[in-house]
Amino acid sequence: MNSEEQARSVRQLILETISFAGLGHIGSDLSITDILAVLYTDVLHLDPERPQWPDRDRLIVSKGHAAVALYSTMTLNGFLTHDELMTFAQRDSRLNGHPARAKLPGIETCTGPLGHGLPVSVGMAVGARIVNADWKTYVVTGDGELQEGSNWEAIMFAGHQQLSGLTCIVDRNRLQQGALTEETNSLDPLDAKFEAFGWDATVINGHDHDALREAILAAGAKPRVVIAETTKGKGVSFMENQAVWHHKVPSADQFAQALAEVSATR
Amino acid sequence: MTTENAIDCRKPFAATLVELAGKDDRIVAVCNDSVGSSFLGEFKELFPERLINVGIAEQNMVGVGAGLANAGLIPFVCAASPFLTGRALEQIKADVAYSAANVKLCGMSPGFAYGELGATHHSIEDIAWLRAIDGLKIVVPADARQTTAAVRWAADAPSPAFLRISRTPVPDVTDASEIFEPGRAQTLRLGNDATLIACGTVVWRALQAAKILSDEGLKTRVINMASLAPIDADTVIRAAEETAAIVTVEESVPRGGLGGAVAEVVVANTPVPMRMLGTEAFAPTASVEDLYEHFGLGAEQIADSLREVLAR
Ligand SMILES: Cc1ncc(C[n+]2csc(CCOP(=O)(O)OP(=O)(O)O)c2C)c(N)n1
Ligand SMILES: [Mg+2]
Numbered sequence: 205m206n207s208e209e210q211a212r213s214v215r216q217l218i219l220e221t222i223s224f225a226g227l228g229h230i231g232s233d234l235s236i237t238d239i240l241a242v243l244y245t246d247v248l249h250l251d252p253e254r255p256q257w258p259d260r261d262r263l264i265v266s267k268g269h270a271a272v273a274l275y276s277t278m279t280l281n282g283f284l285t286h287d288e289l290m291t292f293a294q295r296d297s298r299l300n301g302h303p304a305r306a307k308l309p310g311i312e313t314c315t316g317p318l319g320h321g322l323p324v325s326v327g328m329a330v331g332a333r334i335v336n337a338d339w340k341t342y343v344v345t346g347d348g349e350l351q352e353g354s355n356w357e358a359i360m361f362a363g364h365q366q367l368s369g370l371t372c373i374v375d376r377n378r379l380q381q382g383a384l385t386e387e388t389n390s391l392d393p394l395d396a397k398f399e400a401f402g403w404d405a406t407v408i409n410g411h412d413h414d415a416l417r418e419a420i421l422a423a424g425a426k427p428r429v430v431i432a433e434t435t436k437g438k439g440v441s442f443m444e445n446q447a448v449w450h451h452k453v454p455s456a457d458q459f460a461q462a463l464a465e466v467s468a469t470r
Numbered sequence: 471m472t473t474e475n476a477i478d479c480r481k482p483f484a485a486t487l488v489e490l491a492g493k494d495d496r497i498v499a500v501c502n503d504s505v506g507s508s509f510l511g512e513f514k515e516l517f518p519e520r521l522i523n524v525g526i527a528e529q530n531m532v533g534v535g536a537g538l539a540n541a542g543l544i545p546f547v548c549a550a551s552p553f554l555t556g557r558a559l560e561q562i563k564a565d566v567a568y569s570a571a572n573v574k575l576c577g578m579s580p581g582f583a584y585g586e587l588g589a590t591h592h593s594i595e596d597i598a599w600l601r602a603i604d605g606l607k608i609v610v611p612a613d614a615r616q617t618t619a620a621v622r623w624a625a626d627a628p629s630p631a632f633l634r635i636s637r638t639p640v641p642d643v644t645d646a647s648e649i650f651e652p653g654r655a656q657t658l659r660l661g662n663d664a665t666l667i668a669c670g671t672v673v674w675r676a677l678q679a680a681k682i683l684s685d686e687g688l689k690t691r692v693i694n695m696a697s698l699a700p701i702d703a704d705t706v707i708r709a710a711e712e713t714a715a716i717v718t719v720e721e722s723v724p725r726g727g728l729g730g731a732v733a734e735v736v737v738a739n740t741p742v743p744m745r746m747l748g749t750e751a752f753a754p755t756a757s758v759e760d761l762y763e764h765f766g767l768g769a770e771q772i773a774d775s776l777r778e779v780l781a782r
């Protein structure tokens with residue numbers, strides 16, 4: 205399955221899982237889908253048989269509320285069965301509303317409270333350097349999430365350390381929970397901010413798989429940020445760019461329409 | 471366990487804040503991208519210049535709150551309780567409590583109200599964390615009425631305070647005429663055989679347990695300890711002297727929480743058999759209703775615990 209096919213299937217699984225469970229952050233999941241599909245298909249060295257294989261690449265989905273996008277992608281890559289995916293948020297499921305390391309092998313660290321992934325990813329990248337490992341570290345953050353100061357402490361330190369093994373992908377959909385980022389606490393110019401902290405920055409279309417691949421795989425001497433310009437709710441016309449779809453659950457009719465729309469694309 | 475007339479305490483919280491802000495323009499609300507989840511939509515519409523949304527930045531939010539208090543304003547800092555208390559704990563200690571800044575910290579949706587969203591979103595440690603901080607009043611209202619009373623008190627009291635505002639709907643259990651007074655508990659049900667001391671929206675569950683027990687002839691006193699700091703030591707001591715056992719009930723970690731607070735008073739004054747019910751560990755994936763059962767906080771389970779302590 206190439207990354208495009210995978211992204212389409214992931215969108216279908218997201219809709220199915222959230223409708224079945226009756227909860228989930230649907231807009232946030234659809235926003236990050238292409239980023240995860242490219243990472244799992246063409247970037248990450250992982251082994252579903254050995255989720256804790258020591259030489260695996262490290263991925264942290266710091267915007268942990270997009271758990272269903274992550275679990276759906278893991279399902280298509282052999283880490284979970286479809287049956288288990290449908291246990292999302294059910295009693296005693298390994299698939300908690302936010303990814304929990306103690307519950308599910310393959311999750312590197314618990315996320316959910318925003319602003320935690322970047323510092324942990326910096327520690328991983330420093331650690332990889334100390335132990336002379338070849339694996340790389342990837343972290344995906346929300347854009348509203350970058351309002352948390354903890355990120356900037358980590359970004360500053362990663363720049364100082366010239367952590368070339370670290371790549372951050374920002375899901376730049378310009379919405380946070382309740383409103384636009386630029387109306388709440390503006391982030392622009394985001395690339396210049398990272399650059400000022402010693403990072404290489406690239407701004408791309410976060411739904412263009414070729415652009416994602418090229419930007420994520422590019423190598424350099426500094427930590428790298430890929431600012432992926434995305435659309436929250438991508439693929440479902442009535443969810444796109446609508447703050448209310450941050451964590452609304454579709455009705456049966458909306459589900460049917462949404463499924464038709466994501467299945468039709470390309 | 472649901473019921474008619476159950477109210478999400480965020481509603482009276484927000485309505486009272488709007489009412490008070492209409493009379494006192496020193497009242498401001500500060501939040502972290504949480505206008506919706508803190509029910510601040512109406513406040514924002516009516517007083518847009520007094521709604522300060524700092525974005526997803528809780529440490530900054532509490533620091534900003536302290537600065538606003540310094541400028542003579544009365545900030546109500548509203549955020550989901552796990553992020554407000556956990557993330558900004560040192561700001562709460564140094565900028566608010568130690569600096570005696572007149573900030574009202576409003577921890578929304580505490581306990582395990584976020585159910586399936588998991589332990590990162592459960593605020594079960596908040597009471598234990600905050601109880602260790604000198605000079606901070608801690609208020610855990612039991613219902614909508616007491617939430618209203620607590621907000622009124624907080625707006626008037628010139629001191630740092632934490633209000634724990636539940637989203638789990640419960641019917642009113644307190645008296646409509648009560649005003650909130652720190653350090654004063656309410657006895658909601660009389661009884662001299664044993665005592666249940668609870669705080670927050672689980673007070674309702676404790677009352678149901680007491681009814682089960684009383685039907686069996688076990689006269690159970692129920693105390694609503696909404697003021698955790700300062701605690702009403704006299705009422706605890708009286709319960710320890712007059713009844714044979716005390717069981718505490720809270721939607722939080724008893725180590726350092728209500729259980730710890732009551733035990734400290736009991737041990738230092740009138741030792742009596744005790745049991746402390748609450749959340750003892752990170753939660754499994756489960757709904758709110760299942761979590762009450764998982765942590766032994768169902769009415770029948772509370773009644774069982776009390777019987778066990780008495781049989782000891
Ligand atoms: C520390 C913290 N504060 C607040 C929240 C509540 N919250 C969950 S998602 C969200 C918005 C996130 O926006 P963004 O990072 O832009 O992600 P998106 O959903 O747009 O992809 C907020 C405020 C949280 N999870 N953690
Ligand atoms: Mg966003």
